[in-house]
Amino acid sequence: MSPAKLLLLMASPRGFCAGVTRAIQGVVDALRHYGPPVYVRRPIVHNRSVVRMLEQQGAIFVEELDQVPEGAVVILSAHGVPQDVTAEMKRRDLRGFDAICPLVQKVHSGVARHHRAGRHIVLIGHGDHPEIVGTLGQLPHGAMSLVQSVDDVLALALHQRTPIAYAIQTTFSLDEARAIVDVIKACFSDVIGPNSSDICYATSNRQAAVKAIALRSDSVIVAGERFSSNALRLAEVARAAGCLRVQLIPDASHIDWSLIMGARTVGLSAAASTPEWSVTTIVDAMRARFEVSIEEFFDADETAVFRPLSIN
Incomplete structure (x- = not known):
């Protein structure tokens, strides 16, 4: 039959994508240039087979920088990190490289610029995702509100005339993001977004x-x-x-x-x-x-x- x-x-x-390719190649290049071990804070990208492949070449994945020996080579993942992580890397004199995706870096730059202009940031994304943790860590506590749904927007304890700038997790659902942005614009009178889509x-x-x-x-x-x-x-x-x-x-x-x-x-x-x-x-x-x-x-x-x- x-x-x-x-x-x-x-x-x-x-x-x-180009950002993932860049991050993985960065670890490979560091291994070739410095020799193993090269330490990587958190999974360089969210894929176990990629992590295993890099481990076989001499990469060591750690959760936090306190697991990295003094003077070692360390790479930060493509998802971006809070400012206190990069500060710790410099304070401990680690030979560090940040593999943040340039598109995530664009989000970080945008929220910092809008914060300096006096706007409150509404960040659309999933709270447990490392990209969101990294983005929230770019500004002082309270300068940014995380929303994951339309209901979260409606529950914000902000005055209707509060100057708002919104930013979006780069891997968020397009359709969900549109719905949430529409509600943000309906709830607040002074809203601006990124010059081009954060997604x-x-x-x-x-x-x-x-x-x-x-x-x-x-x-x-x-x-x-x-x-x-x-x-x-x-x-x-x-x-x-x-x-x-x-x-x-x-x-x-x-x-x-x-x-x-x-x-x-x-x-x-x-x-x-x-x-x-x-x-x-x-x-x-x-x-x-x-x-x-x-x-x-x-x-x-x-x-x-x-x-x-x-x-x-």
């Missing part, structure tokens, strides 16, 4: 592509980690687009085949922190069970390249 036919609809773009191009492109493939698919697979914000958002977008069988998995070993059963078209995307090798394992697993044809769905070309970390 011949295997069932299956169309695999591949979202493009998918996988690593990064890679997040926007991947959410748009996964929404498009979800509309055509019986089942959708998002390659990524459950602790990755941008991966979680992709799965949420696919479900919101109407696909009832969506799974978020790091690689082929985690496929729930019951969600593929009877499907004729399966959509496949990957979070901005997911390496292409994770996608390849899923495609290979599909080919082992089905007669697979592949269609690349191109939603946007990505040409962004960020300046490499200066490792010297």
Whole structure:
């Protein structure tokens, strides 16, 4: 009996964005230049296989800088850190490099500029995400209010005439952010936002592509980690687009085949922190069970390249 036919609809773009590529390459370059060990505060990006790959090359991942020996080489993750972390790095005379994504750095610069202009910052994002922790740590306590939903905006204890500037987590849901911004503008009379969207191009492109493939698919697979914000958002977008069988998995070993059963078209995307090798394992697993044809769905070309970390 011949295997069932299956169309695999591949979202493009998918996988690593320029900021992730820059951060990972920064660790690799530091290992080559200084030799192991190179210490990294927190996961450089939210992907276990990437962390394991760098560990095999000599990177040591720590939670806090007090775990780093004096004089050692240390790299800060792509998500950005509070100012007190960079201050500690300098105080302890660590040879430090900040792999913050330039788009996250843009958010930090924006909130600092608006704070200097006398505005209260409303930060849209998920409170437990390291990017949000880092952004909140750019200003004195009380200068910024975190909101995660429309209800959070409505509950803000701020006067209607308070000058407001809003900022958005770069991996937040596009649709949710629009709804929250609309309510901020309705609740306050003096509101300004960033000159261009805080939500990064890679997040926007991947959410748009996964929404498009979800509309055509019986089942959708998002390659990524459950602790990755941008991966979680992709799965949420696919479900919101109407696909009832969506799974978020790091690689082929985690496929729930019951969600593929009877499907004729399966959509496949990957979070901005997911390496292409994770996608390849899923495609290979599909080919082992089905007669697979592949269609690349191109939603946007990505040409962004960020300046490499200066490792010297």
